[in-house]
Every structure is written in structure tokens, then in C-alpha cells.
Amino acid sequence: MTPSRLATALILAAAAFAAQAALKPGDAAPPFSADAALGGQTFRFQLADALAKGPVVLYFYPKAFTSGCTYEANQFAEASERFAKHGATVIGVSNDDIETLKRFSVEACRSKFAVAADAKAQVIRAYDAQIATRPDMADRISYVIARDGRIAYAFRDSNPDGHVANTLKVVEQLAVQAKR
Numbered sequence: 001m002t003p004s005r006l007a008t009a010l011i012l013a014a015a016a017f018a019a020q021a022a023l024k025p026g027d028a029a030p031p032f033s034a035d036a037a038l039g040g041q042t043f044r045f046q047l048a049d050a051l052a053k054g055p056v057v058l059y060f061y062p063k064a065f066t067s068g069c070t071y072e073a074n075q076f077a078e079a080s081e082r083f084a085k086h087g088a089t090v091i092g093v094s095n096d097d098i099e100t101l102k103r104f105s106v107e108a109c110r111s112k113f114a115v116a117a118d119a120k121a122q123v124i125r126a127y128d129a130q131i132a133t134r135p136d137m138a139d140r141i142s143y144v145i146a147r148d149g150r151i152a153y154a155f156r157d158s159n160p161d162g163h164v165a166n167t168l169k170v171v172e173q174l175a176v177q178a179k180r
Contacts, residue, residue: 022127022128022129022156023128023143023151024151025154026150027151029056029127029143029149029151030123031048032047033045033046034116034117034118035098035116035117036098036101036114037098037101037102037105037116038114038115039105039106040102040105040106045091045116050091051149053089054086054089055088055089055147055171055174056089056090057076057089057142057143057145057167057171058091058093058143059076059090059140059163059167060092060093060094060124060129060139060140061160062131062139062140063096063137064094064096064100064103069108072160072164073104075163075164076092076113077112078164080112080113082168083171086171088144088171091113091114092109092115093115093116093123093124094137095118095120095121095124095136095137095138096117097117097119101117118138121136124138139158140158140163141154142154142155142156142163142166144170144171146174147174152170153166153167153170155167
């Protein structure tokens with residue numbers, strides 16, 4: 001095998017491993033707190049506090065103000081009332097700094113949900129959400145965390161389409177189960 005083919009094979013193998021490295025339903029969600037922004041204002045997001053109110057949709061995205069990430073944030077913003085109707089909190093996480101996210105929370109998220117800064121990628125790594133070739137950067141992955149702190153759903157796809165619809169469906173199912 002030529003060196004370039006070997007390098008390509010290693011990159012593909014690493015990408016395949018990373019695509020399957022996400023936390024699985026039933027796994028305990030790693031607790032975390034992070035500086036976050038909502039409507040341009042900063043606050044300290046605590047997963048435990050959000051779970052006390054209902055399920056949490058935790059979605060990771062690579063970079064604020066890029067086309068796919070802005071599109072995905074717009075979709076979450078448009079669906080925010082439907083998530084809230086079922087008691088769910090939506091929080092996006094990237095390795096962007098908090099100043100960037102203050103603007104992103106207004107412009108892309110339309111002041112509808114918070115985004116958290118993970119400059120050191122600690123939350124990204126805890127949730128196995130890093131890009132294989134850039135471990136300091138988040139891949140596009142969405143989790144639904146049930147009130148009991150367990151992963152109810154995980155969805156990894158570089159295409160931003162599907163993340164909102166899939167997580168909303170799970171949140172709706174959790175709401176139905178809670179009423180039983």
C-alpha cells in the first residue's frame with residue numbers, strides 16, 4: 001500500500017471510529033457547567049439545573065457563523081416554542097469564545113435558546129462530540145438527555161437537517177411517557 005493510500009485509510013478508519021464514539025441511549029450524561037449566552041447576555045449554564053426543569057436537547061456544532069451552523073441554529077430557534085411546550089431546554093455547544101457566542105445567540109439563535117462556550121473542548125470530549133481530525137472542535141451531534149440524567153437519544157450527522165426534527169420527536173415521546 002502506498003503511503004498516500006495508507007494515510008487515506010487511516011483517516012477513514014479514524015472518521016468511522018469517531019462516528020460511532022457518541023454516547024449511547026442509557027448512558028449517564030456527563031454533568032457540566034459552562035459560560036453561555038442567551039439574547040446577547042452571558043450566564044452560567046448548569047446541566048443539573050436545566051434537567052430539574054425537564055429534558056435537555058444538547059447539540060454540538062463546529063463553528064458559529066458558518067453556513068451549516070447558522071442554518072441549524074435558525075432551525076432550533078424556529079422550533080423553540082415546540083421544545084418549550086414539552087418542558088425541554090435547548091443548548092448549543094461549540095468551542096467558540098463567549099464574545100462570539102453573545103452575537104451568535106442574537107443573530108443566529110434569535111434570542112430563543114442559549115449557546116455555551118467550550119473553548120478548551122472539555123464538554124465536547126466528555127460527550128464524545130469531537131471531530132476526529134480536530135479534537136478541539138465539535139462535530140455536529142445532538143443529544144436528548146432525559147430528566148433522570150440519562151441519554152435518551154443521540155444523532156450524529158454532518159448535515160444540519162434532521163437534528164431538530166429528530167430531537168423534537170424524542171422530546172415529544174418523553175412528554176407522553178411522563179404523563180403515563
